[in-house]
Amino acid sequence: METIGTFGASRYSIRDLQLFCESDEPAVLDALAGCEVVRVAKGCRVEDPFLARLYIVLSGALAVESDVPVGIHDGTVTLIHPGESVGEQAVLDESPNLSRISAVEDSELLVIEHELVWRLIDESVALPRALLRLLSFRVRAANALLRRRQRLGEFYRELSLNDPLTGLYNRAWLNEMLGKLVARACQDGRPLSLVMIDLDHFKKFNDTHGHLAGDTALCTAANVLRAALRPTDFAVRYGGEEMLVVLPETGGKVALSVAERLCRRLRAAVVFDDMRLPLPHITGSFGIATLAPGLDENTLLEAADAALYRAKQAGRDTISL
Structure with a gap:
């Protein structure tokens, strides 16, 4: 990752950020103005194994792979588009982000350290609501993925117990x-x-x-x-x-x-x-x-x-x- 400036000096607006688009408090604007903007080349990973950070895509796109190994490719890669964020859970529990994050095209990201996210949660009215909506969506998506994996597991289990030629049990x-x-x-x-x-x-x-x-x-x-x-x-x-x-x-x-x-x-x-x-x-x-x-x-x-x-x-x- 290459630091290319700060959010306040960039061409981007707070309206471009889904988590903050309803925030108009001056304290939020001032806090975000000093946050780093970094560039990640296509195919490169977002590396921060020991840090809890929130990343918001300003341009380009990120691919986030689940940190839960399933042994088969089952669509567990999530694409993060401009305006969307990744790393909320790591920030909230102040632990390293274990998901594999990489750029699927040349991308620019806003980086917000976890201490600042918590300060803004305390000071902002709109940010906590936006975080709750986002986390609710993520929980629903995770539940849907778990149900899909369960159905897939049941399907493969059924296959393992049936003779492929006759369809009878084996x-x-x-x-x-x-x-x-x-x-x-x-x-x-x-x-x-x-x-x-x-x-x-x-x-x-x-x-x-x-x-x-x-x-x-x-x-x-x-x-x-x-x-x-x-x-x-x-x-x-x-x-x-x-x-x-x-x-x-x-x-x-x-x-x-x-x-x-x-x-x-x-x-x-x-x-x-x-x-x-x-x-x-x-x-x-x-x-x-x-x-x-x-x-x-x-x-x-x-x-x-x-x-x-x-x-x-x-x-x-x-x-x-």
Whole structure:
């Protein structure tokens, strides 16, 4: 920063300053007249790591980056235009300004030391009101940014728990939620069942029709699950061509009925309307396990996997308990 004069000797007027445009007290005019005006070249930082100062942009513009690291760019850079100020919070709590401030173009700034700001707050009627309005706006803007970050965090969390291809929940979701669902079922004395599904001969399907067709087949199977389940049920891509359905409040008899419905609908689902090669449809093998005393989420999964193995051994496109 380069000092180029004082405010009183500059071409600028107090009417150019948003915080002081309603102040006409002679004491305010006299106090500001002796304040420094500095020039900051484009791209240079406003450096004052150990000082609490108020900066008012007279010409040009400043970029203020949040002092809170978020790990991603989420629009936390604020532009300060002519007449606007930065550093109010640092002045009010008399602490260094931790935000990164830099000039986005050649700029001229009015610099007001924190002692003078406090003196003017005591002596002026208009300045405290202007500061309150400005700080109220800043609080609203900060709250809006926090809400945006929260929504963004929820969005990325949802992405991390969903399989990007099928849109079903993924293993991360299962690892986090199945134990909670099992614990709740045990606590409430309510049934819970799993249906593990493996698409039959899927490697052959991929080899015959290509991996893009295989991806479409997986999405078709996922759509079958979504359309056939209740809103309270959960469908998971367990891995590769394996999928898992979690059925809260569901005993073995109803789980068998659900599996039979899924088996029929999967058999009837057409991957491509114009498919003329072998394996025009997809089928699945189904293994069912129902929560019983002494089972936790891991042993319940093992029971469903064992039932699935029996369904494969029985010739596939079938269901085993």
